[in-house]
Amino acid sequence: MEDLKELKKIEKFADQCMKCGFCSFFCPVYQEEKVETAVARGKNYLVRQMIQGDQKFTPEMADIIGKCLLCKRCAANCPAKTQIDRVVVGARAQLVKEKGLGFVKNFAFRKVMANRKAFGRYVKLAKTFQFMMPKTEGKIRHLPDFLKGLGQGRNIPEIADKFLRDRVKRVNKPQSGPAKMKVGFFSGCAMDFVYPELGLKIIDVLTKHGCEVIVPEEQSCCGAAIYFSGDFETGRMLAEENIKAFKDVDYIVTGCGTCSSTLKDYQKYLTDTEDQQKRYEAFEKKIKDSTEFLIDILKINPSDFKLKKEFEGKTATWHDPCHLIRYQNIKEQPRAILKALKGLKYVEMPNADLCCGMGGSFSVYHYDLTKKIAAKKMDGIKATGADIVVTACPGCMINLIDNVLQNKMPQKVHHFLELVE
Amino acid sequence: MMKEAVLDKLKKIVGNENVLTTPEVLKAYSYDGTTSWQHEPEVVVFPTTTEQVSDILKLANAEKIPVTPRGGGTNVSGGSVPWLGGIVLVTTKMNQIVKIDKENLSATVEAGVVLQDLTMKLAKDGLFFPPDPQSFLGATMGGIIAENAGGPACVKYGVTKQYILGIEAVLPSGDIINLGGRTLKNVVGYDLLHILISSEGTLGVITKAELKLRPMPPARKTIMAVYADIAVAGENVYRVLENGVIPNKIELLDNWVINRIEEMMPMGLPKDADAVLLFECDGILETVDKEVEKIAEIAKKYGATDVRIAKDQAEADKYWMARKAGFAAVFGKAPTVLSEDVTVPRGNIPALIKKVKEIAKKHNVESCCLGHAGDGNLHPSVLTDKKNEELYSRAIKAIDEIIESAVELGGVLSGEHGIGLEKQKFFNKVTNPAVVDLMKGIKALFDPNNIMNPGKIWD
Numbered sequence: 001m002e003d004l005k006e007l008k009k010i011e012k013f014a015d016q017c018m019k020c021g022f023c024s025f026f027c028p029v030y031q032e033e034k035v036e037t038a039v040a041r042g043k044n045y046l047v048r049q050m051i052q053g054d055q056k057f058t059p060e061m062a063d064i065i066g067k068c069l070l071c072k073r074c075a076a077n078c079p080a081k082t083q084i085d086r087v088v089v090g091a092r093a094q095l096v097k098e099k100g101l102g103f104v105k106n107f108a109f110r111k112v113m114a115n116r117k118a119f120g121r122y123v124k125l126a127k128t129f130q131f132m133m134p135k136t137e138g139k140i141r142h143l144p145d146f147l148k149g150l151g152q153g154r155n156i157p158e159i160a161d162k163f164l165r166d167r168v169k170r171v172n173k174p175q176s177g178p179a180k181m182k183v184g185f186f187s188g189c190a191m192d193f194v195y196p197e198l199g200l201k202i203i204d205v206l207t208k209h210g211c212e213v214i215v216p217e218e219q220s221c222c223g224a225a226i227y228f229s230g231d232f233e234t235g236r237m238l239a240e241e242n243i244k245a246f247k248d249v250d251y252i253v254t255g256c257g258t259c260s261s262t263l264k265d266y267q268k269y270l271t272d273t274e275d276q277q278k279r280y281e282a283f284e285k286k287i288k289d290s291t292e293f294l295i296d297i298l299k300i301n302p303s304d305f306k307l308k309k310e311f312e313g314k315t316a317t318w319h320d321p322c323h324l325i326r327y328q329n330i331k332e333q334p335r336a337i338l339k340a341l342k343g344l345k346y347v348e349m350p351n352a353d354l355c356c357g358m359g360g361s362f363s364v365y366h367y368d369l370t371k372k373i374a375a376k377k378m379d380g381i382k383a384t385g386a387d388i389v390v391t392a393c394p395g396c397m398i399n400l401i402d403n404v405l406q407n408k409m410p411q412k413v414h415h416f417l418e419l420v421e
Numbered sequence: 422m423m424k425e426a427v428l429d430k431l432k433k434i435v436g437n438e439n440v441l442t443t444p445e446v447l448k449a450y451s452y453d454g455t456t457s458w459q460h461e462p463e464v465v466v467f468p469t470t471t472e473q474v475s476d477i478l479k480l481a482n483a484e485k486i487p488v489t490p491r492g493g494g495t496n497v498s499g500g501s502v503p504w505l506g507g508i509v510l511v512t513t514k515m516n517q518i519v520k521i522d523k524e525n526l527s528a529t530v531e532a533g534v535v536l537q538d539l540t541m542k543l544a545k546d547g548l549f550f551p552p553d554p555q556s557f558l559g560a561t562m563g564g565i566i567a568e569n570a571g572g573p574a575c576v577k578y579g580v581t582k583q584y585i586l587g588i589e590a591v592l593p594s595g596d597i598i599n600l601g602g603r604t605l606k607n608v609v610g611y612d613l614l615h616i617l618i619s620s621e622g623t624l625g626v627i628t629k630a631e632l633k634l635r636p637m638p639p640a641r642k643t644i645m646a647v648y649a650d651i652a653v654a655g656e657n658v659y660r661v662l663e664n665g666v667i668p669n670k671i672e673l674l675d676n677w678v679i680n681r682i683e684e685m686m687p688m689g690l691p692k693d694a695d696a697v698l699l700f701e702c703d704g705i706l707e708t709v710d711k712e713v714e715k716i717a718e719i720a721k722k723y724g725a726t727d728v729r730i731a732k733d734q735a736e737a738d739k740y741w742m743a744r745k746a747g748f749a750a751v752f753g754k755a756p757t758v759l760s761e762d763v764t765v766p767r768g769n770i771p772a773l774i775k776k777v778k779e780i781a782k783k784h785n786v787e788s789c790c791l792g793h794a795g796d797g798n799l800h801p802s803v804l805t806d807k808k809n810e811e812l813y814s815r816a817i818k819a820i821d822e823i824i825e826s827a828v829e830l831g832g833v834l835s836g837e838h839g840i841g842l843e844k845q846k847f848f849n850k851v852t853n854p855a856v857v858d859l860m861k862g863i864k865a866l867f868d869p870n871n872i873m874n875p876g877k878i879w880d
Contacts (some may be wrong), residue, residue, distance in 0.1 A: 018752045019454050021495040021559035025537055034467070034513040034533075035441070036449040036494065049448055060445045077558075079749035 010090030069359035092230030190394030492561025498841030532563030571837030576795030671795030764836030
C-alpha cells in the first residue's frame with residue numbers, strides 16, 4: 001500500500017490495545033449495535049490490519065471508521081490507556097488523504113465552513129428558506145419531509161434574526177475598574193448563528209468580572225467537524241487563522257465545550273512539524289471553557305453566582321458534554337456552581353457522562369442511532385424529575401432539545417450561563 | 422468460502438441484517454482477548470432466539486460446518502477464535518434479563534447478558550451474582566458459564582459452577598435441552614449440567630441460564646498488608662485462612678507491579694515492598710469489623726511489615742483501583758505479554774512464586790506475579806515482544822516451564838480461563854489418558870460430526 005503517513009503516526013496508540021474488550025461496555029454505539037466493528041477494539045484491530053497492509057480502504061472500512069461519536073468513553077475507561085480517538089481520527093485523515101473528501105464534505109468544509117464570511121452568507125441564505133420548516137415550539141422548527149435525509153421529524157433550533165457578529169463590539173471594556181486581563185471571546189458557529197444572546201451573555205458575565213473582552217472579526221470555525229472528519233489540511237489552515245486572530249490576548253474563552261476542546265487539541269491531532277507542535281501547544285494554554293475560566297482562572301467563589309429570577313424554585317440536572325468531561329476533564333466546576341446557586345435544587349442524573357448521541361456530523365449520517373443513544377440519556381433525565389437540563393455545549397443542547405421534544409418530556413434545556421445573573 | 426445456498430438459509434433463519442460476511446467483519450471476529458491466536462470465520466451470525474440457534478445448528482450439522490459460539494469475546498484462552506473457520510455464532514443480541522426472582526434468590530438470563538449489566542440490575546434489588554471475572558465489563562453469561570469463570574471473590578464464594586441452577590442449551594442436532602432446574606437441590610440422573618458448564622462451547626450452545634444469587638452484604642472493608650519477602654506474603658494467605666477468617670478476596674501484587682502502578686497513578690503504595698496482599702471482608706458490619714482485626718493480627722504475627730486498614734470506602738477504592746490497574750500496568754509495559762492462569766494448592770503459593778523468579782532469570786526475561794492468591798490462582802506474566810523472534814521464543818520457554826512447575830506443585834493448567842487453544846499442548850501431557858478418552862467419548866456422543874467449536878481443548 002502507498003504512503004501510510006497518518007496511520008504510522010498513530011501506530012503506537014493502536015498497538016496499546018490488548019483486546020480485553022472492556023470498551024464494549026462504555027461504547028454507546030456498540031451498546032446499540034452489538035457488533036464488534038462498532039467498538040473500539042474492533043476498529044483498532046482493523047486499523048492495525050491496514051498498517052500491516054492486510055486491509056484496504058474499502059467503503060465498508062470508511063463506514064466502520066465513520067461510525068464513532070468520538071465521545072472517548074472507551075478511552076477514559078481503557079485499562080491499557082489506548083487513545084482510540086487518535087486512532088479513529090488518524091484513520092479518517094488517512095482516508096481523506098487517499099480518497100479525498102467527497103464532494104459534499106469538500107464543499108461544506110473548504111468552501112463554506114472554513115470561510116467565515118461565506119459561512120455567514122450561506123446561513124443567512126438558509127434562513128430565508130426557514131419559513132418552510134414548520135415550527136414545533138418557540139424557536140424550534142422541525143425538518144419538513146423533503147429534508148428528511150437529515151433525519152425525519154428532527155427538531156432543530158431556528159437561525160437567529162441577527163448574527164452575533166453583527167451585534168457585538170470588537171472591544172468590550174470591563175464594567176467597572178481597570179481590566180484584570182485581556183480575554184478573547186471565541187464565538188463558534190452555534191453562538192454566532194443560533195444562540196447570539198448566549199454569546200452576549202458570556203461577554204456580559206466576563207466584563208462584569210473585570211475582563212476586557214476582545215471579539216476578533218478574523219476568528220474562524222474551530223474546525224471540529226472538519227478535522228475530526230480527517231480533513232487535516234483545512235484543519236491546519238483554521239488553526240493558523242485562529243492563532244493569528246487571538247495573538248494579543250491572555251486567555252481565549254468560549255461557551256461551547258466542543259470549540260474549547262477542539263482549539264486545545266490542535267496540538268494533539270494536527271501537528272506535522274515541531275514548529276506547529278510548539279505553537280499549537282502555546283495556543284492550547286490560552287484556551288479555557290466558560291466554567292473552567294470562571295472557577296479556575298477568575299477564581300470566583302461558586303456561591304457568589306446569583307440565580308436568575310425565572311429559575312427560582314426549579315430543579316436542575318447537569319449533562320456532561322463529552323468534550324468537557326473527557327477531553328478537558330471539566331466535571332466539578334459546573335456542578336460546584338449549580339449546587340451553590342441559591343434557589344435552585346440540584347439533582348445528579350444517572351449516566352450524566354453518557355454521550356447525548358450528537359457527535360457532530362455523526363447525527364446527520366446516523367440519525368436513527370443518535371435517537372437510540374439519546375433515548376438512554378432521556379431515561380437518565382426522566383429519573384431526576386428535574387425541570388431543566390443544564391449543559392455547556394450548544395451541540396449537545398441542539399440534540400437534547402430535539403429528543404426532549406420527540407419524547408414529549410417537560411424538561412427545558414439551558415446553557416449554564418443562561419441560569420446566572 | 423461458504424456456499425451461497427447456506428448463506429441464504431442462514432439469512433432466512435435470522436434475517437439479512439444478522440448475517441455478516443464482509444472481510445472487515447470477518448477480521449473483527451477472528452480474535453478474542455488472547456495475544457497469540459487469530460483465525461477468520463466465513464460468516465458471522467447473530468441469532469436472537471433459541472429457536473434460531475436450533476435452526477442454525479441443524480443446518481451446520483447437516484452441512485458439517487464448524488460453529489464457534491461467542492459472547493463478548495473477552496476470554497483469554499483462544500476459546501472463541503473460529504480456528505477452523507465456518508460460522509461464528511454471536512449471542513450478543515440475545516441479551517434479555519428475563520426474570521429476577523427475589524423470593525427464590527435466582528435470576529433467569531439469556532446467554533448474551535453482560536455480567537456488569539446484570540450486576541447493576543441486581544444491585545437495585547439488593548442482590549448479587551458472586552462470580553466476578555475481571556472481564557465483567559464485556560463478558561457475557563453464556564461465556565462465563567461455558568468457561569466456568571472465576572475472579573477475586575472465589576476464595577469465599579467459589580466459581581461459576583456453584584451458582585448455576587439450570588441451563589437451556591441447543592445441541593448440534595438442533596435439540597433444545599434443559600439441564601438442572603430452578604431448585605437448590607437436584608439429584609435426577611447424571612449431573613449433565615456440570616458437563617455443559619466449562620465445556621468451552623464444544624458440546625452445544627448455552628442459550629439461557631437460571632442463576633443462583635446472594636443478598637448483597639451490607640458492609641465491606643479492605644486491608645492492605647505489606648511484606649519484605651513475597652514468599653512470606655504467600656504464606657500469609659493460608660495463615661489467615663487456617664486461623665478461621667475467610668475474606669472474600671485476597672489479591673497479590675509483587676514489587677514490579679506495585680512500581681508500575683505507582684508510575685501510572687501515584688497513590689502511595691509501598692514501592693520498596695517485595696509484595697502486598699489486599700484483603701476484603703464482607704458481611705454484617707460487626708462481623709466484618711472483627712474479621713478485619715483478626716486478619717491484621719495474623720498478618721503481623723506472620724511477618725507483614727505493615728498493615729493498613731482502609732479508614733473509609735475512598736481509601737478502599739484506591740487500593741482496589743491499584744489492583745485493577747495492575748492489569749493495565751503489566752500489559753502496557755511490553756508489546757506482548759504472556760499471562761498465565763495456573764492454580765496451585767494454596768500452601769504452594771510461595772514455592773510457585775519462587776519458581777517463577779528462577780525460571781525468568783534462567784531465560785533472561787522480565788516477569789511479574791499478580792493474581793487471586795486467596796484461591797491459589799496466580800497470573801504469573803512474562804513480558805516480551807511477538808515481533809522479536811528470539812525474545813519471544815525465550816518467553817514461550819519460560820511460560821512453558823512455569824506451567825510445568827505449577828503442575829509439579831500439585832496445581833492445574835487453568836484456574837478460570839479454560840484450555841481453548843492456549844493450553845492444548847499441555848492438556849494431553851497432564852491429563853490421564855483414560856480421562857481424555859472419556860471426554861472425547863462424551864464429545865462424540867453430543868456432537869458426532871464435530872461441528873461445535875472444533876479444534877479446541879485436545880486437538
